[in-house]
Amino acid sequence: MDHIDHVLIVDDDRDIRELVSGYLKRNGLRVTPAADGRQMRSFLERDRVDLIVLDIMMPGDDGLVLCRELCAGRHATTPVLMLTARNDEMDRILGLEMGADDYLAKPFAARELLARIKAILRRARMLPPNLQISEAGQLLGFGNWRLDTVARHLLDQDGTAIALSGAEYRLLRVFLDHPQRVLSRDQLLNLTQGREAELFERSIDLLVSRLRQRLRDDAREPSHIKTVRNEGYVLAMPVEITRARS
């Protein structure tokens, strides 16, 4: 028999818990609702789940506290999706720094929640957590550069933040996950496609040249991302985790 994914929903609002549970159940998931941190803990002592949906704003222990607790305990590998009433870059970063895997702002559409849950589960299943260096590291070092995977910007030697566009960031992560390996344009295109895949239409070449500009690479003699004639591109240096994800 196929494994049925088990999702724990922690939210203080009964109606939202029930509506979400009902929707997810109808879409083939096993769902357990919990009203607060206490219920969540007592359930997790007995059983294990594949994913936890956690509301940030709750009376008692709020979602950030619970998330930190989860990441420190024996459920550290269980992915967490945060729900919050605030849609703000600062909150996103705070949530991700606390160890959440994804983040969804209230009010949300149920099908968006389902899509995110499935995406996280797929990612968690496909990739052993430590294979992808960009998943494991919060701060990745290569050459004289560091990439902050939470704030999503580059830091130069002086600590000045160099902002990246969404597409540039995704492409750079692909290179950092495959250091010193030649990647073809097709591979890059596939690997770079994120959730906003349909929006990504620009050619890889243009994106690489933008990324080289960000890395202050000389276009004729790039030192970071080198062109391999007829094959593709390669990140010409090793990558190390400067600071691990908490």
Next chain:
Amino acid sequence: MRNRAMTGAIRRFSDFMHPPRTLRWRLFLILLTGLVLAHGLSFGALVLERTNAAKAMMLGTLEQDVATSVTLLDRLPPEERGRWLAVLERRTYRYELGRGLPGVPDLGSRGAEIARAVNGGAGPGFPVVVEAIPGDRPHLQAHVTLRDGSPVTIDVTPALMPLAAWLPLLLAAQLVMLVLCTWLAVRQAIRPLARFAKAAETLDPGGTSARLAEDGPSEVAHAATAFNAMRDRIAHYLEERVRILAAISHDLQTPITRMALRVEMAEDTPEKERLLRDLSQIERLVREGVAYARSAHGDVETPARIDVGSFVESLAFDYQDMGKPVTVHGLSGAVLTTRPHALRRILTNLIDNALKFAGEAAITVTRDSTGRIGVAVRDSGPGIPEHQLTAVLQPFYRLEQSRNRDSGGTGLGLAIAHQLALAIGGSLTLRNRQMGGLCAEVTLG
């Protein structure tokens, strides 16, 4: 022509009479005038008193001296008198044997006093005639006839003891000290005012700006305490506003989420689409309301050093990747310490605005002569009427004509951008471009 010249003169006069603009100068002038006047008067009185005393003393001495000298000369044999003249000579008068010079009997008040003294000194036994000798060195001569009939002339050159050379120096030194002390006193009085003005200008109730030091003279300390209390009250109101807005929005968000979930799970009807649209509009308003309430507190984010060029470019590229025509021009390589999320939010709001009303946006980064960095978002849309350029920065302000109507905006985008710009120590200015369209510029230190 003459009329105009006169008006000019009157104006110059009234300008001259007009009190100076600054309190510093006014206080300085008042204090200094009073002190110099008082000082001058007492100095004058002192000199007058000294003159009178010296004069009285001189006349008294003269009288006694003349009595002694005339009696002495009278007793001496005529051939010995010449030897004694040098002994009898004083600073202001000397004795001569002979008739002296011819003069006029008009003596003046001073001469009369001297004459009285000489007369009194010589005594009744010696007839005296006092005359003024005009000339470039006017002096008096008293002609006395001794008992043996020989004439003696007393030549008097009236002169007071000259003032000591150091006295004017002392006066100048005192005046300089007056000026300095007045200046110090005025500065002392004005400084707290300047401090208060600066504190009020940079007032940032929620922020980390230092409180006014509650020390110094008791009045100043009292005012500083009151100022700090006012600052605390404002901070309290601001906090309360944020807390209320956040509470309302959170409490609204839960029912909105419930409604959205219910509607989503209901059957597909034309009503469902409309409901979802309404819900998303309410949701946006709530979200923007919180964003606005929180925008007054730019300091929740830690400042970071950012490369402005790549910051603006990455923003524009994100728009371009979504198929929106946003271009970047100008300066690269500028580094700035700021709160990047706030700045991103400001620019996003401005760009969204430009896209909504003009369908395109151009971002320009400039640096002015004082090193401040300006990020301008320009469009070629309809612009905003001149007299409403500042009003649109207020929350929920709607333009008279339809720039904003039915556009789905919440009326908070520019207000949030404006507040955030202030919160991160910058400013936001809107102006219409000459060739049409709006230019919204964020200036950062």
